[in-house]
Each structure stands twice: as structure tokens, then as C-alpha cells.
Amino acid sequence: MGEEYNTMSYREMDRLELLQALMGKQLRQREVAERLSLSVRQVKRLVARYRAEGAAGLVSRQRGKRPNNRILDSVRESAIQLVQTHYADFGPTLAREKLEERHGYQLSTETLRQWMMAEGLWVAKRRKAARIHQRRPRRPYLGELVQIDGSPHDWFEERGPRCTLIVFIDDATSRLMALHFVPAETTQxxxxxxxxxxxxxxxxxxxxxxxHSIFRVNHPDQEGVPTQFTRALQTLDIQAIHANSPQAKGRVERANQTLQDRLVKELRLQGISDLEAANAFLPEFLADYNRRFAVSPQHPQDAHRPVLHNPEELSLIFCLQHTRKLSKNLSFRFQNREYQLTNYSSGYRLRGASVTVCQAFDSSITLLYQGQPLTYRILAEGEPPIPLDDEKSLHLRIEQAVKEQAQRSHWKPAPDHPWRRYPQSKPAHTSTP
Structure with missing residues (x-):
């Protein structure tokens, strides 16, 4: 009997104790069935086996046998071969998803993880020591708080140019609301x-x-002055909130890490290596991401509000706006150009008035005075000013300069260029007697 006890699991020993109580008239069959989560008929079968074989009759008949649902060795070898060929740098979770979506394999993540670890395709990550942070609770409504950030990264893995992904994510649901690939993180x-x-x-x-300076003027003498982006938010009645640290907007920071893993690999599998094709693929990826990772808000009500401006007004809101003061002849200068109002023969009331210069991103100019457009002409035009850049758009400017200089590598000065007017060698000096 002692040897039989050694081969029994704790669950089987619990069954033995209850069956002994049943045999001793201390419990009823229904009570034993409830405690073991079995039917009364199954309890009767256990009683019959116990009477016939003793405690050994309660040991599982499947112990030591190959399970019926064991995955075949051929399936394991085929799955590992696919991972080695196509998904060698994928994590077990993402690799399992791709094996199911693209090849029809039904595996658990843990099974594939163990296989990949055995083959040296995955190294178990060491758990970091837990740090205690008081987590901010999610906002209860969709659209109450949207975290935004830019993620510069080598998204095309050297198949195309480095670029930045603009990410808008909802705080209440972790739902990606907007994604957009751009050359650099700019106001535009x-x-x-x-x-x-x-x-x-x-x-x-x-x-x-x-x-960042896109969202806030950080000069101490100009505190409270809105940036171009913040001015657009104020016009649309959208509150601008600035985080004191990256950890404060952890939801979008964690989403960036996930995107830099999953989206990079999806772009590779799709063979995408340029901005246009990547932006065309984003809606499909966004829908799949939200299906996997988004959660339901605490309240079903949507906090988004309708847009009250028409398309023409939105075009003026989403541009760069500057203020200029008109001279006595109704002219002003802006970016090395001189503009003058037209069709204002009796424009005394406009002398010294402040007008708003709306510069669209295609360089077109619209003049506004008290919300009304003004007609104008260009009197004089000079060289455009050199644009200002920060650390986030610096790399883009350098890459553009390299391309432009490469195109001018065989450039030659014009025949009347000042360089050609000088003699190639100085004449020898002669002295007069």
C-alpha cells in the first residue's frame, strides 16, 4: 500500500480520502460528487474500481502513456523550419501569430516558445526587479485624452530612408487612433x-x-506664447497638456516599443520600403493592432465632439500663421518678399493695421484682416530665408543636402561666372630699369 501511495498524485489522494469517507458512511455519493466536481455516476465507477483494485484503481490509466493530443514530431520540425527561414528574429508570440495566419499551424505560444528555446532561436528574458510606481488610472471615456508622440526609427531596415511614425493613441482604451509615416517630426x-x-x-x-518646441515655447521670456500647433488646438477648442517626463505618457511610449517590433516585421513581410506604400498599409495594420490590444472603455459614451469648421476654415487653421503690420502704402515684408494690398484706393483705415499671413505648407499665402481675406500682389522677391531646424529634423536636412550635392557633383560654373574672370596664373613680375 505504501508503494501505491507514492505513485498517487495529490488529487488522487484526495479522491481516496473522500471515497474512504463514503465507504465508512460518513458522506453521501452526491456530497462526494460535488466536492470532486464529478457526476454521481462517475463516483459510482470510482467506488467500483476502489473495491476491485484498492488505491491503485484510482491512479490515472493515462499515466506513462503518450497523450492523444501530442503534436507530431513532423509538425514540430516543419514549424521550426519555417521560423528559422522567415521569422528568426521574431518573438514567440508574433511568430505563433504568423504561423497561424500564413501557414495554418494551430500552436500555443508557450509550446512554440519552448521549441524555439530548445533550438536556440529564443533566449528567455531575465525578469527585471519590480519597481513600485503609482499608476495613473485610465480616463473613463474614449476621446477624453489622446497621447501623441513621434517615433523616429529605421522602419524599413535600410531598405528605404529612415523616417518617423506619428502616433495618436487613446488613453482610455489603448486604441491606436491615427498613424502616419513622415520624413521627420515637424509641425506640418x-x-x-x-x-x-x-x-x-x-x-x-x-x-x-x-x-518639444512643436508643442510649447520653452524660452523663459516667452512663457505662455502658443506655438503654431498649440494655436491650432486653441482654435479647435482642444486642450493641450504637456507631460513632465516620458514615463508620464507611458501609454504611447510602450506603444512605440511594440510598433518598433511588430510594424517593422510586418513591413518586411509585405515588402514595403517607402513612405507612400507604408502609409497605404497602415489602416490594415491599425485595425489588426486594435483588435489584439485595445480594451473597452469604462463608459460606453464617446467623448469626441463634431468638427464645427468647414474645409476652407480648416485649411487656414492648419497652416503657419504670422502677424505683420501694414505700412502707409499698405505693404509689408514677409520672408524676403514685399507684399502690397490691391484694390484698396481709399485704404486709410488699413494703414498701420495688423494682418494675418497664413502660409500653407505648399508655400501659398493667404492674407486675413479681421477674418476676411485680402487681395495682394508681390512687389519684390528675394532669396527665401534658410529654414530653422531642431534635433528632430536635422538628419532629414542633412540627407537632403547629400542628395542635392551628389546631383551637383559635375557642376561647372557658367561662362560669365566671376570665377572665370580671374586669370588662371599671375603674370610674371618685370622690373623697369
Missing amino acids: AYMETLRAYLKAHGRPVALYSDK
Whole structure:
């Protein structure tokens, strides 16, 4: 009997104890069935086996046998071969998804993880020591708080140019609301992404960003002065909130890490290596991402509000706006150009007035005075000013300069260029007697 006890599991020993109580009239069959989560008929079978074989009759008949649902060795070898060929740098979770989607293999993540570890395709990550942080609870409504950020990365793995992914993610649901590939993180990039967001979802209550100069003027003497992007938010009645640290907007930071893993590999599998094709693929990826990772909000009500401006007004909102003061002849200078109002013969009331110069990203200019457009002509035009860049757009400017200089590698000066007017060698000096 002692040897039989040694081969029994704890669950089987519990069954033995209850059956002994049943045989001793201390419990009823229904009570034993409830405690073991079995039917009364199954309890009767256990009693019969116990009477016939003793405690050994309660040991599972499948012990030591090959399970019926064991995966065949051929399936394991085929799956490992596919991982080695196509998904060698994929994590077990993403590799399992691709094996199911593209090859029809039904495996668990843990099974594939163990196989990949055995083959040296995956190294178990060491768990970091837990750090205690008081987590901010999610906002209860969709569209109340949208975290925004730019993620510069080698998205095409040297198959194409480095670029930046603009990410808008909802705080209440972890749902990706907008994605957009752009050459660099600029005001234009955020304005274009926000305009597409408004068209798809409406106006959110607030946008949560870092303290980059796109979102906030960081000069101490100009505190409170809105940037171009913040001015657009104020016009649309969208609250701008700035985080004090990357950890404060952890939802979008963690999403960036996931995207830099999953989206990079998806672009590789799709053979995408340029911005246009990548942006065309993003809606499909966004829908799949939200299906996997988005959660339901605490309240079903949507906090988004309708957009109250028409397309023409939105075009003026999403541009660069500057203020200029008119001279006595109704002219002003802007970016090395001189503009003058036309069809204002009696324009005394406009002398010294401040007008708004709306510069679209295609360089077209619209003049506004008290919300009304003004007609103008260009009197004089000089060289455009050199644009200012920050650390996030510096690499793009350098890459553009390299391409432009490469195109001018065989450039020759014109025949009347000042360089050609000078003699190639100085005449020898002669002295007069």
C-alpha cells in the first residue's frame, strides 16, 4: 500500500480520502460528487474500481502513456523550419501569430516558445526587479485624452530612408487612433495627422504630448506664447497638456516599443520600403493592432465632439500663421518678399493695421484682416530665408543636402561666372630699369 501511495498524485489522494469517507458512511455519493466536481455516476465507477483494485484503481490509466493530443514530431520540425527561414528574429508570440495566419499551424505560444528555446532561436528574458510606481488610472471615456508622440526609427531596415511614425493613441482604451509615416517630426507632420484624425473621429477633449518646441515655447521670456500647433488646438477648442517626463505618457511610449517590433516585421513581410506604400498599409495594420490590444472603455459614451469648421476654415487653421503690420502704402515684408494690398484706393483705415499671413505648407499665402481675406500682389522677391531646424529634423536636412550635392557633383560654373574672370596664373613680375 505504501508503494501505491507514492505513485498517487495529490488529487488522487484526495479522491481516496473522500471515497474512504463514503465507504465508512460518513458522506453521501452526491456530497462526494460535488466536492470532486464529478457526476454521481462517475463516483459510482470510482467506488467500483476502489473495491476491485484498492488505491491503485484510482491512479490515472493515462499515466506513462503518450497523450492523444501530442503534436507530431513532423509538425514540430516543419514549424521550426519555417521560423528559422522567415521569422528568426521574431518573438514567440508574433511568430505563433504568423504561423497561424500564413501557414495554418494551430500552436500555443508557450509550446512554440519552448521549441524555439530548445533550438536556440529564443533566449528567455531575465525578469527585471519590480519597481513600485503609482499608476495613473485610465480616463473613463474614449476621446477624453489622446497621447501623441513621434517615433523616429529605421522602419524599413535600410531598405528605404529612415523616417518617423506619428502616433495618436487613446488613453482610455489603448486604441491606436491615427498613424502616419513622415520624413521627420515637424509641425506640418502633426497638423496633417491631426486633420486626418478629426475627419475620422471628431475633436478629442485633450491631447497629451511632451515639451518639444512643436508643442510649447520653452524660452523663459516667452512663457505662455502658443506655438503654431498649440494655436491650432486653441482654435479647435482642444486642450493641450504637456507631460513632465516620458514615463508620464507611458501609454504611447510602450506603444512605440511594440510598433518598433511588430510594424517593422510586418513591413518586411509585405515588402514595403517607402513612405507612400507604408502609409497605404497602415489602416490594415491599425485595425489588426486594435483588435489584439485595445480594451473597452469604462463608459460606453464617446467623448469626441463634431468638427464645427468647414474645409476652407480648416485649411487656414492648419497652416503657419504670422502677424505683420501694414505700412502707409499698405505693404509689408514677409520672408524676403514685399507684399502690397490691391484694390484698396481709399485704404486709410488699413494703414498701420495688423494682418494675418497664413502660409500653407505648399508655400501659398493667404492674407486675413479681421477674418476676411485680402487681395495682394508681390512687389519684390528675394532669396527665401534658410529654414530653422531642431534635433528632430536635422538628419532629414542633412540627407537632403547629400542628395542635392551628389546631383551637383559635375557642376561647372557658367561662362560669365566671376570665377572665370580671374586669370588662371599671375603674370610674371618685370622690373623697369
